[in-house]
Amino acid sequence: MPRPREILEDEIRRATPRSLAQWKRGQASMPGGVIKGAYWMTPHPLYVERAEECYLWDLDGRRYVDFTNHHTAMVLGHSPPSVIQALNDAIGHGLGFGAPSTLEADIAEEIVKRFPSIQKIRFTGSGTESSLHAARMARAFTGRPKVAKFEGAYHGSHDVLEVSVAPPPENAGPADSPTPVASWPGMARTAEEDLVILPYGQRESVELILREHEREVAAVFFDGKPGIYDLDPDFAAFLRRITRELGMVLIMDEVVSFRAGYGGYQEMVGVQPDLTLFAKIMGGGLPGGVIGGSSQLMDLLDNSAGPTLNQSGTFSGNHLTLAAGLATLRALTPEVYAHLDELRERLVSGLRGAFRKAGLPAQVRGVGSIVSFDLAERPVMDYRSSLDTDRETVDLIRMELLLRGYLIAAGLGLSLCSPMKTDHVDGLVDAIAEALAAG
Ligand SMILES: Cc1ncc(COP(=O)(O)O)c(C=O)c1O
Numbered sequence: 001m002p003r004p005r006e007i008l009e010d011e012i013r014r015a016t017p018r019s020l021a022q023w024k025r026g027q028a029s030m031p032g033g034v035i036k037g038a039y040w041m042t043p044h045p046l047y048v049e050r051a052e053e054c055y056l057w058d059l060d061g062r063r064y065v066d067f068t069n070h071h072t073a074m075v076l077g078h079s080p081p082s083v084i085q086a087l088n089d090a091i092g093h094g095l096g097f098g099a100p101s102t103l104e105a106d107i108a109e110e111i112v113k114r115f116p117s118i119q120k121i122r123f124t125g126s127g128t129e130s131s132l133h134a135a136r137m138a139r140a141f142t143g144r145p146k147v148a149k150f151e152g153a154y155h156g157s158h159d160v161l162e163v164s165v166a167p168p169p170e171n172a173g174p175a176d177s178p179t180p181v182a183s184w185p186g187m188a189r190t191a192e193e194d195l196v197i198l199p200y201g202q203r204e205s206v207e208l209i210l211r212e213h214e215r216e217v218a219a220v221f222f223d224g225k226p227g228i229y230d231l232d233p234d235f236a237a238f239l240r241r242i243t244r245e246l247g248m249v250l251i252m253d254e255v256v257s258f259r260a261g262y263g264g265y266q267e268m269v270g271v272q273p274d275l276t277l278f279a280k281i282m283g284g285g286l287p288g289g290v291i292g293g294s295s296q297l298m299d300l301l302d303n304s305a306g307p308t309l310n311q312s313g314t315f316s317g318n319h320l321t322l323a324a325g326l327a328t329l330r331a332l333t334p335e336v337y338a339h340l341d342e343l344r345e346r347l348v349s350g351l352r353g354a355f356r357k358a359g360l361p362a363q364v365r366g367v368g369s370i371v372s373f374d375l376a377e378r379p380v381m382d383y384r385s386s387l388d389t390d391r392e393t394v395d396l397i398r399m400e401l402l403l404r405g406y407l408i409a410a411g412l413g414l415s416l417c418s419p420m421k422t423d424h425v426d427g428l429v430d431a432i433a434e435a436l437a438a439g
Pocket residue numbers: 071126127128129154155156157223253255256279280288289
């Protein structure tokens with residue numbers, strides 16, 4: 001087992017004094033000392049000086065192999081030359097125009113080419129904005145007031161959908177018909193009232209709930225969480241059938257699951273959603289999000305048709321994000337996916353071996369370029385089963401790895417990037433084996 005928490009925290013403080021000092025400095029001017037919530041980590045955040053390929057360097061000059069990849073966004077690793085080149089070219093034309101550029105048709109065509117379900121796209125500022133606008137579009141299209149999502153799924157930080165993401169089990173209701181639980185104090189009352197919560201993987205219950213709310217539910221938001229949950233790939237086809245029958249819009253969140261392969265999770269499971277949400281990778285390392293879908297739905301946003309459902313945003317579709325996103329998509333060739341597949345298979349089998357050797361019951365999953373592990377006897381298929389895992393020990397493993405030069409984060413899995421080689425994957429497996437024997 002890893003060493004106890006106090007020892008690890010103390011050792012990290014001693015190994016990263018400059019990050020510790022920087023965090024203390026920030027406490028006076030930022031809540032919790034950080035510029036955004038996700039940067040907080042125990043015992044303190046690591047401040048990054050430089051990032052290149054699959055490495056980050058912190059203020060103390062320590063190098064880490066980065067299995068977090070900017071919340072999974074950097075599938076080509078940090079500072080990929082073709083993306084940096086495209087950005088330098090774009091910056092040469094100006095920082096921002098408040099007017100369109102030729103890059104928009106370039107990236108729109110690239111996305112349409114890649115996804116048979118998508119005929120038209122719009123850019124937003126983030127995944128959060130994409131899901132917010134998609135909910136509005138679905139309600140406008142169907143004339144129904146509510147949307148449905150799955151317990152344990154995150155689609156962004158707003159009052160429409162940040163509900164039942166990680167609810168306290170005592171408030172979450174029965175596993176087969178979960179109760180909506182707003183994630184944070186201060187959210188609008190409608191957050192819970194206008195949302196229907198579905199249980200992952202349970203077809204009969206999902207069908208029952210959707211039929212019960214047939215006249216109210218405009219859309220079902222669905223993230224297959226490949227590599228995170230052990231979900232039957234046929235579940236997406238079931239959702240496609242039932243939403244079509246009930247006249248609901250199927251919205252697939254591919255903000256992370258685009259990592260499943262060249263055509264995302266939808267290609268993997270052979271399902272064409274009505275709308276798809278992207279962000280992270282689509283911005284090529286810069287802020288951005290995408291909504292894509294059938295012309296019928298996307299044309300709700302057609303401003304030339306007169307007063308319409310408007311979607312905009314000062315920085316939505318700015319030319320720097322478009323340049324970085326386009327260069328990233330063009331670099332994401334079938335060969336890159338084949339390389340990532342090879343790394344994933346090696347990591348999954350390496351981790352299974354390491355946990356077996358340590359005599360720990362573990363669940364290891366991998367799809368596309370995401371691998372995750374939990375310390376649990378039974379497969380993790382949904383939010384409820386994720387509660388039965390030993391998260392404290394996983395956090396101790398995270399700290400042992402940090403001290404050995406490997407960065408991992410809870411929640412989004414271990415994400416691979418194209419500059420990684422088998423040595424990086426083998427190194428992580430060895431470091432985990434060491435971590436398991438450290439205590
Ligand atoms: C599956 C999924 N959907 C949506 C979002 C929201 O995207 P953003 O952080 O760009 O607002 C995230 C962010 O982590 C996500 O993981």
